[in-house]
Every structure is written in structure tokens, then in C-alpha cells.
Amino acid sequence: MWVTGEVVARRDWTDKLFSLRIKAQIAPFIAGQFIKLSLGGDEKRLARAYSLVNAPDDDCLEVLAVAVEDGQLSPKLQDLNTGDKLEVSASAAGFMTLNELPLAPRQGRKLWMLATGTAVGPFISMLRTAEPWQLFDHLVLVYGVRYAQDLAYLDELRALERSQPQFQLQLSVTREHCEHAMGVRIPDAIASGLLESRSGLLLTKEDSQVMICGNPDMVAESLRLLLERGLEKNLRRAPGQITLEKYW
Incomplete structure (x- = not known):
């Protein structure tokens, strides 16, 4: 309809x-x-x-x-x-939502949001609500693009980082130098430990939920790395730590 x-x-x-x-x-x-x-x-x-x-x-x-x-x-x-x-x-759809995550205390204290390009959109929608701030102690948005000009909503995200101690923004810009951004792809930042060292947080099965949205290659590679760390896909019949959505 x-x-x-x-x-x-x-x-x-x-x-x-x-x-x-x-x-x-x-x-x-x-x-x-x-x-x-x-x-x-x-x-x-x-x-x-x-x-x-x-x-x-x-x-x-x-x-x-x-x-x-x-x-x-x-x-x-x-x-x-x-x-x-x-x-x-007439109706929206999709399961890339916070209510699909396991209930506390199994959901963990940290929410990692991994996005490339326009797939940052659903995470901005979530951050514009009260829910993630009530559910998690730490919110980390990892936002990957090729060029710095492609960082949509950057002013809003920077302002959020300044006003909300729970929140941090980690940028990944891969085709040019960008001050304060990682110069590697998101999966490479996970594999090398760069993401954890920059954020000052550990990405672990015990206290993390990871939502991944964007380029299918990024989604697949990040999923593989997280599974190797012992994290598991989040299913309704078997709650885990990884929720994902490919963007095409």
C-alpha cells in the first residue's frame, strides 16, 4: 500500500x-x-x-x-x-532495531554501531530517540566513508559527542587524510585493535552489542572477525551480540 x-x-x-x-x-x-x-x-x-x-x-x-x-x-x-x-x-519495515536486541542484562553495557555511507541513517534515527541512552552505558558510532565530504550529519554527531558523555564518534575515512579519523576500513580497525585503542573500550562478548549496517563486504568481514572473537549472531531463538543489515 x-x-x-x-x-x-x-x-x-x-x-x-x-x-x-x-x-x-x-x-x-x-x-x-x-x-x-x-x-x-x-x-x-x-x-x-x-x-x-x-x-x-x-x-x-x-x-x-x-x-x-x-x-x-x-x-x-x-x-x-x-x-x-x-x-x-504506508508502513516501514525491518529488524535493525533496538527492540530486537536481547533484554538486559544480556544485552551488555556497550553498543557499537558500525556503518558505511548512507547506512549511518538508521543509527542517527536511533540516536535521536531516548532509548539507546537509557539502555547502554557506552554508545560508539563507527562511521566509514571514502572521502571526508561524504560524512553527512557530521555537525550533529559532533555536537552529540560534546553534549553526551556516553557517546563517541569514530570516523573511518579511507581515500584521503582526514584529521581525527582512522585511515583504514572498519574491519581493519577491528582486526588491528585500532578501534578499541582509539575508543578506550574493549569489544567483547561479555558486555557488547554490535549492530552492523552498510556495504556487504564491510558487513561480512566485520561479522567474520567478531565471530572469531567468540561473539554470536543475534537470533530471536538464540540471543547473541551481533545484529546486521546489508545495504544492497
């Missing part, structure tokens, strides 16, 4: 990376879930999934997207301006 949405604001982070704020009436959702956006009618409907960046109590939906060269939908979304209409799925 689809509802009509209207673009009420947009922000261009780079010539390809952009955010849209959309006014649309959809069912209540949980931070970390995604919606589908579409242009065109039912007969020629072209739809893609986009994680929601906004908190559930926000009046508008917000998505972070990149216009993929030769993409069928994303370049058209990038062309939208304030007042333009599009179709939005």
Missing part, C-alpha cells in the same frame, strides 16, 4: 549525496526501520528501500540517499525539489 508524500526540504551534502524531508502519513515505525520510495504508478512502479533518519516522533520523514550513476530511481529522487510529490510505502 502506498501513500502520497510531498518533499518539504532537501539538503545536498555533495553533488551525489543528499537528504530529503518528506511529509507523508505512514503507520508508526521503530527507529532503524526503512520505507520504500517510488515514482510512477502501479503499472510501471519503480521502488527502492531507504532507511529513515528521523526519529519516530518527527512530523516529517527523512532519508539519506546517494544518486547512483545509471540508477533507475536515485537520480530522479535527487531531482526532486520542495513541493514535488512521490509515493511512500
